[in-house]
Amino acid sequence: MRGMHRLRRLLGLVPLEAPPREGLDSKYERRSPHAQNALDLISGWTGSFPGALGLEAGNLALHADQRLHWALDQYGLVEGASVLELGPLEGGHSALLEARGAESVLAIEANKKAYLKCLIAKEIMELKRCRFLLGDFEKYLHETDTEFDIVLASGVLYHMQNPVHVLDRIGRRCQTMILWTHYFDPEIMHENETRRGAFLGEIKTLEHDGQSYRLYQRGYHEAWHADSYCGGPDDTHYWMERPDIIDLCERNGFNDIRVAFEDLDGPNGPSCLFYMTKQEGG
Template identity: 25%
Template sequence: MKLGKLLQAQVGFPKYINAKLKRLRGRIAIVGTRTAAEALLRAIDLGGINFLGIYEVDPDYKPGHELLGHKVKPLTNLARLKPTDTIVIASSQEAEVLYETIHQIENISRAKVIHFKSLMDVYMLHDELHDLLKFDFGEFLFWDGLFLEKNWHPLPPKVSFKNKIVLELGPYEGNQTVMLARQNPAKIIAIESRPINYAKTSLIRSMYNFQNFELILGDMHLFPQLVKDKIDIIFCSGVLYHSSKPWWLLENCLKHADTVVVSGHVSSAESTHAMGFQTIELESGSYEFEIQPEFGWEDNRSGVATTSLWFKEEDLIRFAKYYGFNFKKYDSTVNKTGLWISAVLKRIKKRR
């Protein structure tokens, strides 16, 4: 891996390294004065780091030398460091090449020694895999969600996910899974139909170290056949409006959980790609759905069919009521595709 290539690849490199250094939770020292050291110093200069200084391993070290305004100290001064301190070897060379340097430092100091590349794990994943896996929300997943702990969408108020078994339908890249995992559920079960999205979520799962997480490759409409656990909450965000049979998916949700979070597009005057309407007669009544184009397996952000059907908001309320659920909207916005709403459906009585 060429360090110079990575330094040019992303503007956010210093802030990323700064965030990784903060996670070490201790005083930091740098050994080395080349390109990697400059990158580390730029990150440290962003603030929030208890910086001990920069040290030179080169035997030709000259007292008084400075790097980016920081005085360079002799390697022997590392003996003053504590076991709780961390020494970062500022080099992009592989660990085997640095064998002698690492042992020299370990003979001088009891502080923890780490390689510069150890700070670049997520950054390297992003650089190597972002284009290969075609992440649409890489900036969020590799920065905002990971280091700033932001949420992708507002969480539903008055819904506790703690110690609950949560079923997430269509995690896509894992951007909402990140949000759910922070709520301390007993378990998250995610069902994703597309192998490429399954691969993305698998990577995010490992990177964020999700606990009690099960990822299933399968069709969300068939989740009752795929999930063995008793579900407390179903998180159905960004997927219902991609279905060609949304009533089937929603009915399954309402039959298998007492709380269902629904978030997505609904039929309205703001819809920009409507192809017409279709009336469907169901057990719960007659519904007029808005027909929308989908792009099948060619577009991993699309539904797998060629068209989808959108509920009207008032029909969602009526459908939920028929199955014994209260409908409480907690967010609404209009984007370039149309009206997007978020609601919590809570069981108030047994299904008739």
């Protein structure tokens, strides 16, 4: 067999050297040291990096996200605040939190590739007060009782199997919650509406602390094969209605609830940013 291989090489039927492979498939980086080399290790970046760094990654400037700036403006003095961030993806929001003065950011990411991207981003943006943990934040919320000044839950609630329990647990861990999320609206998303197509038909009612919450089952339809996929670990997940989100949070003591960036026309469904805080004597 090896003799045959040698003969084929002599005849020029197989290349003498394997072509260079990309990313982690090859062992050594032969280019001059540069932050871009670290970005090139992992394909499919969603976020961009601050322009001054001159790096090529994704297009979404999460490190300068106006939604998060708005929410932190509502909070006031961020210096000294402890933050729990759920699903940091590539650390863009983590960098913004640090830049706005957060004392500590604990960011929990379950997607292994995204976690490695967070570590690369941490090095590139020289983040000193952010710590990234690889794992399931639902388990973290269930198993620990650490409290934070702020919990940032952006782009995660609508990926959950049980968003009611997740929202409830977040509410018990913080004074302020910053929640950007999609929600289900039965009036806008009527039976024939395009965005309804991803929903699987099951609508269930969950009883929680004596209240009923409606949950709408949705599927990714195996979109996780795509390089750009950044949803949750389960193919099916449930969306809540907007009034139910507010009701549950009010029951957990959030008495100052502000809403911004309301978007009814998003391609996946309506969304908005909630800034919620527990005001003493409110």
